[in-house]
Amino acid sequence: MPLVTFINSMNTSNTIDVPVGETLMRAAVNSNIDGILGECGGACCCATCHVYLDSTSAPDVPRVGEMEQQMLDHVAEPRRDDSRLACQLVVDSSMEGLRVTIPQTQL
Numbered sequence: 001m002p003l004v005t006f007i008n009s010m011n012t013s014n015t016i017d018v019p020v021g022e023t024l025m026r027a028a029v030n031s032n033i034d035g036i037l038g039e040c041g042g043a044c045c046c047a048t049c050h051v052y053l054d055s056t057s058a059p060d061v062p063r064v065g066e067m068e069q070q071m072l073d074h075v076a077e078p079r080r081d082d083s084r085l086a087c088q089l090v091v092d093s094s095m096e097g098l099r100v101t102i103p104q105t106q107l
């Protein structure tokens, strides 16, 4: 299982094993990672799973899809070039070592 590191706004990191095929949002929620809410359950309609992706840690992460692109306009913290919705990132083996930063707030 790929190891993924979540870094919160206090710069505390948690590294978890994520099963291949699991979304980053579901893995975070199941592991009680604070700061990723996933209120819509992964339907790409709440923007409460916003993360900042360190693309250097996993350069082959799929690009932003059309629905995700639209929802990223509704995140609570500033949208950046590295903004992603964790529910739209399905983990595969190429994401080993991925690092994401959780914004201070999702609401």
Ligand code: FES
Binding pocket: 025, 037, 038, 039, 040, 041, 042, 043, 044, 045, 046, 047, 048, 049, 071, 085, 086, 087, 088
């Ligand atoms: S969980 Fe709602 S947009 Fe990701």
